[in-house]
Amino acid sequence: MSYPACPKCHENYTYEDGHLFVCPMCFHSWDKMAQAAAEEALITRDINGNILEDGDExxxxxxxxxxxxxxxxxxxxxxxxxxxxxxxxxxxxxxxxxxxxxxxxxxxxxx
Ligand SMILES: [Zn+2]
CATH class of the missing domain: 2.30.30 (SH3 type barrels.)
Incomplete structure (x- = not known):
């Protein structure tokens, strides 16, 4: 599993600590569930829940x-x-x- 970049300083040194992701560069920590929700929000789905992508018909x-x-x-x-x-x-x-x-x-x- 690859960890998301820090949303605050954008460095890629994120590690897991319990239910949190932690960035050792700026000491920002954020909730894993919030991360999953943020990623889901970036996905565009059609009326049936299928993922839509550029170039689709x-x-x-x-x-x-x-x-x-x-x-x-x-x-x-x-x-x-x-x-x-x-x-x-x-x-x-x-x-x-x-x-x-x-x-x-x-x-x-x-x-
Ligand atoms: Zn950071």
Whole structure:
């Protein structure tokens, strides 16, 4: 098992102490459960809980209103990109035929 880098000083000398991770460089310690939760938060999942990655092809899981248009359920989304920073509540981006590149939410697509 590899230990996470220290979130405070970013050095890689982390060791375990009970339920804590400890950094000997700056003496910061943090909870293992918090670490696991933070890592989980970085993972983007579709409506079924499958992990989404850059370049994936997914389909729209429900009809989506886009202005006066509707993107129908089952529409393909190509060249998926996972956004590092959410954009207006959207966490993924992809190309939809007829609509171009759109910001989407991972909760409305499936692999
Ligand atoms: Zn540190």
């Amino acid at each position: 997914v389909i729209i899981a429900q009809d989506l209103k886009l202005g006066k248009d509707t993107i129908k359920q089952g529409t393909k989304v190509r060249s998926l990109r996972i956004l590092d920073e959410p954009h207006d509540g959207h966490d993924i981006q992809g190309r939809v035929a007829g609509f171009g590149t759109l910001y989407l939410k991972s909760s409305v697509v499936k692999k």
